Amino acid sequence: MIRKLLTLLVAVPLMLGGASAAAHSPAPLNCAGLTAAHVPQGMVTSATAADGYCQVQGVLEPATKFTVKLPVSGWTGEYVQQGCSGLCGAVPDLRFPLFGFSCPAAKDKTLVVAGDDTGHTGDPAGAQPATWGRDPRARIEFGLTSEHRLRLASDALMTAYYGHGPAYRYFDGCSTGGRQGLNLAQRFPADFDGILAGAPANNEAPLALLEAWVATRNTDAHGKQILGPEKIPTLHDAVVKTCGDVIQDPRKCGFQPSSLRCPPDVDRPTCLTPAQVAAVVAFYRGPHGLYNGGMPYGSELGWIDQFVVRSGSPLDGNAGKIAFNYLKYLGYPTVLPGRFKLTDVRFTPATYDRLNLLGNALYNANNPDLSAFRAHGGKLIMYHGWADPYIPPFSTLDYYRAVQKRGGADAYTRLYMIPAGYHCLFGPEADTSPSEIGVPEFLQPLMDWVEKGTAPGVINVPTLSGDYTDVIRDLDVAPFDALAPIKTAPDSLNANYHYVGRYYLGGPR
Template sequence: MIIGISVFRRFAAGLTLVLAMPVQLLAQTAGPADLPAVAPVISCAALSGVDLTAIGGEGSAVTSASETTSDGIPVCSVEGLLAPAIHFQALLPTESWTQRYLQVGCGGLCGSITLRSGASDGCRVLSDGGFVMAATDMGHDGREADWGLDAQKRQDFAFRAQHLTAAAVRALIHTFYGQTERYSYFNGCSDGGREALMEAQRFPEDFDGIIAGAPAMLFQVQNTLYHGWQAVSNTDAEGRVILTSDKLPVLHRAVVSACDALDGAEDGLIADPAACRFDLSEIVCAEEAADTSACLTRAEAEVARKFYEGPRDPQTGAFLTAGQPLYGSELEWQGVYVADSADGRLMSEMAALPVLRTLAFPEPKGDAFTLADLAFTEATLDALRPRHPLFDATNADLSAFAEKGGKLILWHGLADPHIAPANTLAYHKALEAHLGADTVAGFERLYLLPGVGHCGNGEGPANLDLLSAMMAWVEGGSAPDVIITRSASEASSFGAPDFDGKGEAPQHGGNRPPRASTLPAMTRPVYPWPAVARYTGTGDVTEAANWEKGGPAGVVPLRDWPGADLFGPYTPTDD
């Protein structure tokens, strides 16, 4: 059951004006609205009686409501069920709510509730407990192997769970505080980014501001042909891994040596991978070499070539993905499609098989299907089209979202191994093609982060605060431009896929901790694409103050492929 959500007119609020500062030091000149905290009007326990059947149908209910703390903030923690199997959790501050709602997405194929807001580093409203926060498991348990065979659970995962969770939490907010929220936001990365875009496309009235990081929006291709190819390319005839993680530093150093200086600064990061020209043959071991620790064997180099290029139809030569991992991403391949040992398991295989067996095709392939059965052909790409309007979130018709005043921030790490940054740039360009560049400039921004991995981490400065930037845009009318990023002191699990079935969201498929950066700590400005940060030529390259706005630059290479039409307007379906 899908219901509409009433839209409450936002009235003007006093803004805290900030004196102009150098662009290197401040991302916005106006911040979020100065909203007073609102106290609850009923007890936390009383929320147990909220009726959710009008939202989720018979069997929907609040299952628990209790007072606790979250990161030191007193909250009322509410858990609920939206029939038949959508579980959600909401944290409603009891002392600090400033009339804002933040819903967060989840990664991988979800199946668990994770209340984390990434790309929010330093956001005071978040750390001070100003948001009601909520998340959902998307309508299934991560330990279920065959949930994709259930039509209702497919629909819940595709779009229904996030929409109904928003409706249910709004009902809780209204009951608990005696009023609705003034502003609402959605923040997700990876599949959470797909969920974010699905909200903008299918339910434009749900949220005022949406942040979509590394969105798995081209779900049908990303989780089949992309990850399937990466896994097959790095597996020999005996099922052993060919390129192992000990060789990745060798490859990465060679790529950086060839392309680092192209952006005007030798800082260990490749800011414009589209301009990089790297010859793998330069690091191939000599045939007679006894020690291959500082070079790649021909077989290892061939794996890397396949990673960069991607699958092609052997008959037509057509590419079968929008893009592949970029130059500079090599260290991030570890634990995804490169294992630590020859007998290691590849996360890409774990990502692709469940989708191929139960989700991607109208006729399920079944448990006997293996990656050896996956044909990398245009025929397979076409066979993925029937469920494109269900699972994919590449619909370029955001006219309703734009017309109601919604704001969208897209962001993607250029060293992302899980999801090709080309997908996100292709979507941005599809928006411009369908709506016009001027219209898109009024409601959307795209940030591409050098050296940053999947939803964070990596060699580059991965800490950033897009949530405050979004609030300044929605509440204060200050469209974001420069965003200051800085090196992370701790690894982030925001948007990380859950492949261990334990309700956790481990990095790199759950088989190893995130890798720490080998570069010096740094700060760096990033600008909306196609602008790039340009080194001024003086001062320490690790300091943001020594960089300025430059460009435009391509940054991410785009190519013609027979699935390019998947990025454009289309009519969504329910199955």
Template sequence: MKIQGILVPVLMTIGWTIASATPTMAMTQSDPTQRCEALNNYGMDAAFVTSTRVVEATDKLPAYCEVRATALPSISIETRLPLENWNGKFYQAGCGGWCGMLVRGDEGGRWVNAMSSGLARGYATATSDSGHHGLSVVDADWADANPNGERDWGWRAIGETYRVANTLIEAFYGSENGDSIFQGCSTGGRLAHMASLRYPENYQGIISGAPAMNETGLAGAALAWVVKANTGPDGEPILKPGKDGLIGDEVMKQCDGLDGNKDGLISDPRSCTPDLSVLLCEDGADTKQCLSQAEIGVVNKWYQPAVNEAGEKLFPGGIPAGSEPFWWLWLTGNEEGAVPLNPLFAQSFGAYLAFEPDRGPGWKTVDFDFENDPARMSKAAEMFNSDSPDISKFRAAGGKMIVWHGWADAIVLPEQTVKWYDEAAAAAGGEEALNENVKLFMIPGMDHCGLLPGPGGIAMESIDPLTALEHWMETGEAPSTIMANN
């Protein structure tokens, strides 16, 4: 008989027990490097370790034991265990887009959907690929006829990553972790809300950024609305790259100052209704410096929410005014050849995730039926959506949640987050009651997850929700800001 290729007599001589497949050596060996190596053949229910290695300290991160594992059937997980000065806590990071690329957040060198900010503070950390391998976070062809993969991406990878990581933590340190924190943005934000709903007692703290919590409404109806609005009779985009600056300058001219403060920011896009008719091209005008009637029509539709023929909203809001500096990445592409991402996400979602059975690669976003397709996405909504305002179990467990969203987000449209917050406050018995557990921070001028710098350089590096959350969890004092260095 063999267990993971190691002969039973050998197992017994190094202190393993066949019944539990648990290496007591990992708990008793004083050398952390040897404890790390001992995890290499660690056995768990429905999961197994695939590799371990010691990663040396850098000027930013401590030395740690990297453990890669697979939770069946196919969730790849990486856990990082500080070799020294573990703070006794756990920090789990989400993933972006359709995920599928393990530790992508850390490799990008930023803190959203990454383990680094937790590891730097002494947390044991973990993340996953959400249950599949993808060549790109914008391509969901992995989901084609793959219900297990869809389930794992939808919600199951959250709990399995927590389970595997905490099993490894106990084996490595000889004790369970204390508080656990989940952090994610975009899809990671959707997962953060899902964690509060499906695993309300696992996480004492949650950081949710730009949460794509209404996945079917967003990637289905809202993004299809955006794509169809900009698709001409010839199938080509109506508004092409290069006019985002022209539009953005006019919008800022009209809307900056509506809050009484001319600061280059639109503090609440809901108060701004741009009139772009002033940019209409006159006969003989340089068309690069003006807009055609068709282009104005596209932008006016973008600013509005997706609706059906009866005028019923299929998503709470449209593209926010003030997001124009970021349109080249999300909506239009640029003159250097960058392809906009919103149409790619819309295409993949409709083809592989939205419907049952899958429509497949032959389906096109312009085929989306605003009358009937929302109802056809009901099974996807059950699996993917985490916009329920009833987080009573998380609140009853004493959990604390910080939600943040940029008001200039042109892909995960921010009015959904405000709608969720208002509904959560009503469900909790009022905003004051909700604020015992949940705080919302809407940030003017910030791009999606703060990826691109906005006015004044505002970006993800401008905020520090982890420090705010830690202080809240330790003292009970809710934060009034998440801005860095406050």
């Protein structure tokens, strides 16, 4: 099975690489006429004018649904493609602000924007079984090809509508979208001029092990939850007291969960039982050698609903659902048996190696060699919140360190590490959005870098306070140097994480 899938992988770039960047139209079409436009490996199903856009919907063979929104007037010549989140399964909401930008062109609706569902219908958070992963073609589209194919389709539609293609192409994504952005830079380096990759899930296969780890480490032998949400405020307050209101770098903090240990035979909301201390230590450390660290100090409020649940089992939290679906339907060459449970996972090097058979072929975007992207003139901005509990920031630091070690990274890449930033700069509550709390503006600096040669420097960040109720708007964040030596706390559970040497296609450091 794995040999057949890898054979398909060899064929896919050959099929796609020969496609023209945009279909030629003898004359621009009106909006309704786009239903007759030629789309590489696909078709348009509807084209309607509304809210200042010509909104085009269609399907890329065999099942990838997409939406492209073309400004009726005032198009800047810029194209922005939006990535998805989680397991995808729905076309992203293409309304601004998206993940981390709200530039004037976006607000004025003068950008062409597009997104797709990556070839399947399903719940991004894993609430539904990801049975679509039984189809190898669906795995390839989700993991590797969907964003490249959408770029080709969008070029064709822009040419058909405006009479010419875009002057500049940009990709914006966070989480799975961040992985998609890095995948494009690594495997389709000529597709985009600028890429925003936020909180990237580029170490996808090992990330499933981390998610399984935190869910199972909060479950006792009887299937009951060890650390409940009632203990989270006490834990978070203790971390903030030790590390600071806005944690600049959790590796510099030496907080020890044992400092909250309850007296013998006592269990109250203001302390941790011995079992809870052990669980929290496991959360901060992560699965040794199988992922780049664990939960960062300061992320505690985001653990609720992720692997600390309000009711039921931690195995059914967000982390457990994603891990279960990935492992059962996506992570292995053949589908695991119906009796598979998350507690069956063995956190061993053999499990890591087996997951990375498909991980490195399809889902991981860990190659630090971006020389082809740089040669094309591409620019990459990455960002990650230091308090991200969904995709801890340490994997991004290690990946960017590998990029920097190849030399010349400052000429075409930037990394911004956001103090007190949660996943994709949302949160910690699920209903907290950038429009409510404000987010750093990344797209305009990326456009200025690509179009004017102005390299981005310090960016002003509306960072949240330690209790995540107030916005601190005077924090300036400079580009992060992952190679710079830091003075870590000797007893920090975050600083002593194990670097996964096989993490990159480039091999151990």
